[in-house]
Amino acid sequence: MSYPAATIMFLALLGFVIVLGFIAGRWKAGDMNSIEEWGLGGRRFGTWVSWFLLGGDLYTAYTFIAIPALMFGAGAIGFFAVPYTVVIYPILYLVFPRLWRVARKHGYITGPEFLRGRYGNRWLALAVGVTGIVATMPYIALQLIGMQTVIGALGLPGHLPLVIAFAVLGAFTFTSGLRAPAMISIVKDLLIYLTVIVAVIVIPAQLGGFAAMFGKIPPVKLLLAVPEAGSGGAYSGYATLALGSAMALFLYPHSMTGILSASSPRVIRRNAALLPAYSVMLGLLALMGFMALAAGVKTMPEFKAGFAHYGPSFAVPALILHSFPGWFAGVAFGAIAIGALVPAAIMAIAAANIFTRDICAQFIAAAVPGREALIAKCFAIFMVVGAVAFILVIPNTYAVQLQLLGGMWIIQTFPAIAFSVYTRFFNGWALLVGWAVGIGCATWLVALNHFAGAVYPFHMLGYTLPSYIALATVLLNAAVAAGLSVVLNAVAPDVAGDETAAGDYA
Amino acid sequence: MIKLLLLPVLAMALCVPFFNRVSPVLFGFPLFYWYQIVAVPAGALLIFIVYLVEERGRGDEA
Numbered sequence: 001m002s003y004p005a006a007t008i009m010f011l012a013l014l015g016f017v018i019v020l021g022f023i024a025g026r027w028k029a030g031d032m033n034s035i036e037e038w039g040l041g042g043r044r045f046g047t048w049v050s051w052f053l054l055g056g057d058l059y060t061a062y063t064f065i066a067i068p069a070l071m072f073g074a075g076a077i078g079f080f081a082v083p084y085t086v087v088i089y090p091i092l093y094l095v096f097p098r099l100w101r102v103a104r105k106h107g108y109i110t111g112p113e114f115l116r117g118r119y120g121n122r123w124l125a126l127a128v129g130v131t132g133i134v135a136t137m138p139y140i141a142l143q144l145i146g147m148q149t150v151i152g153a154l155g156l157p158g159h160l161p162l163v164i165a166f167a168v169l170g171a172f173t174f175t176s177g178l179r180a181p182a183m184i185s186i187v188k189d190l191l192i193y194l195t196v197i198v199a200v201i202v203i204p205a206q207l208g209g210f211a212a213m214f215g216k217i218p219p220v221k222l223l224l225a226v227p228e229a230g231s232g233g234a235y236s237g238y239a240t241l242a243l244g245s246a247m248a249l250f251l252y253p254h255s256m257t258g259i260l261s262a263s264s265p266r267v268i269r270r271n272a273a274l275l276p277a278y279s280v281m282l283g284l285l286a287l288m289g290f291m292a293l294a295a296g297v298k299t300m301p302e303f304k305a306g307f308a309h310y311g312p313s314f315a316v317p318a319l320i321l322h323s324f325p326g327w328f329a330g331v332a333f334g335a336i337a338i339g340a341l342v343p344a345a346i347m348a349i350a351a352a353n354i355f356t357r358d359i360c361a362q363f364i365a366a367a368v369p370g371r372e373a374l375i376a377k378c379f380a381i382f383m384v385v386g387a388v389a390f391i392l393v394i395p396n397t398y399a400v401q402l403q404l405l406g407g408m409w410i411i412q413t414f415p416a417i418a419f420s421v422y423t424r425f426f427n428g429w430a431l432l433v434g435w436a437v438g439i440g441c442a443t444w445l446v447a448l449n450h451f452a453g454a455v456y457p458f459h460m461l462g463y464t465l466p467s468y469i470a471l472a473t474v475l476l477n478a479a480v481a482a483g484l485s486v487v488l489n490a491v492a493p494d495v496a497g498d499e500t501a502a503g504d505y506a
Numbered sequence: 507m508i509k510l511l512l513l514p515v516l517a518m519a520l521c522v523p524f525f526n527r528v529s530p531v532l533f534g535f536p537l538f539y540w541y542q543i544v545a546v547p548a549g550a551l552l553i554f555i556v557y558l559v560e561e562r563g564r565g566d567e568a
Contacts, residue, residue, distance in 0.1 A: 082543065087515070089549065089553055090549075093512065093553055094509065223536070224526045242520060273550050273554035276550035280543060280546045
């Protein structure tokens with residue numbers, strides 16, 4: 001099948017944001033040879049730009065495809081995305097205005113840099129930085145998969161459109177830095193809101209209303225299974241997935257970059273109350289998985305090839321093609337594709353900031369102010385090229401599995417980052433050991449699940465508590481770090497290495 | 507102290523046994539779905555209240 005009206009609309013929108021990406025460098029122009037300007041937008045974004053940027057950064061194309069796909073395939077469990085994106089905001093409010101202050105005061109542009117300043121320990125910073133870069137790579141690859149799905153749904157040939165889109169992405173990221181995704185995210189977010197609002201008005205009406213739609217969902221998918229006696233069952237699985245995912249989210253380098261680019265802590269605190277608008281949108285979007293189920297797109301002959309190729313990920317594209325006129329399907333697909341470019345650009349920039357400040361300058365060659373931005377720009381290109389190569393060479397299922405592991409790994413930096421803005425009780429080396437224990441246990445447990453499941457049934461005192469592996473292992477990590485800190489603080493305190501003062505945080 | 511208002515946000519979102527049911531149905535949505543969607547603006551409102559109270563005590567700094 002080919003969809004000419006949808007394809008033209010799609011390509012026009014993509015072309016428009018690409019031009020925007022190149023123009024963005026001149027917006028509130030700064031010196032692009034400074035890494036704070038290129039990689040952090042000069043810490044200049046106010047409440048609304050930050051709202052769009054973080055919205056575009058955190059609610060990605062992959063989310064838009066994967067969450068409804070999970071609802072479509074597995075049912076109610078997929079709705080964990082909603083409590084997950086409720087719980088992130090108290091965490092944002094409590095931790096990140098403090099991190100912003102200390103980062104601004106000392107010129108830190110990454111999380112690991114803060115840890116190096118706080119503990120005088122470049123190995124801890126290296127561990128956290130490498131975790132961030134490694135977790136980011138499959139995340140970028142997943143954005144490409146999201147884009148690939150809509151390109152495939154339009155019937156466009158092969159990998160070429162994807163490679164072109166990401167080549168251009170690399171180019172405007174190089175020239176415009178963080179300003180490019182900031183500007184593009186405004187277009188992306190408006191298109192996504194438009195798509196979701198139209199979808200929840202038009203599609204349920206076609207299906208006979210929300211009651212009729214929910215009526216067509218099989219009971220096993222409509223609610224979580226009630227746990228049997230002696231087990232937390234699906235309940236603890238659901239709650240720990242939401243909580244653990246929320247604790248991990250802001251530790252990703254791209255989230256941190258988005259937050260640190262705000263112009264003040266007040267901008268961050270305001271956004272903790274304003275960003276939930278995206279979570280409402282995500283909840284409605286998740287329901288598109290049920291709409292696809294109720295509409296019965298899976299058995300329609302025109303979508304047979306698509307489902308065979310992409311699996312449940314094809315549910316939303318198929319629903320969009322089935323329910324909307326061609327031109328509007330083009331708008332919706334454009335929104336998803338642009339929704340891939342925005343976070344992918346920020347991820348590449350964030351990883352580049354870490355590479356430059358926490359790996360290159362510390363372990364390879366001392367920083368030369370003029371060269372710093374150039375190193376970062378080149379590493380950003382490397383991240384984009386690497387992600388494209390990843391998708392072209394390695395089966396997509398590996399990217400999904402690596403992303404699953406990435407979440408388990410990145411959460412292990414929670415004790416170091418989140419606790420350290422409040423207390424200097426911990427010892428840098430203890431945090432490093434806790435991190436290593438957490439990474440090791442999480443990887444081992446995921447391997448026991450054959451790299452397919454995020455939830456592991458823990459048995460304690462005759463009770464079974466299925467829990468998101470990331471959450472269980474980060475608790476262990478924090479316990480190890482705390483216990484070891486008590487010992488190390490007594491025999492070999494590292495408090496002297498702290499270059500920050502209490503007043504830098506509040 | 508006002509930050510304690512952030513705790514109900516977590517509790518509200520994570521009390522799964524409480525909201526894993528169909529009735530009462532609202533506008534055709536089973537409780538499981540409408541409750542969790544309503545929890546989003548409710549949580550945002552609590553965060554906003556914390557923001558306003560803290561802002562008042564903070565004075566003029568950015």
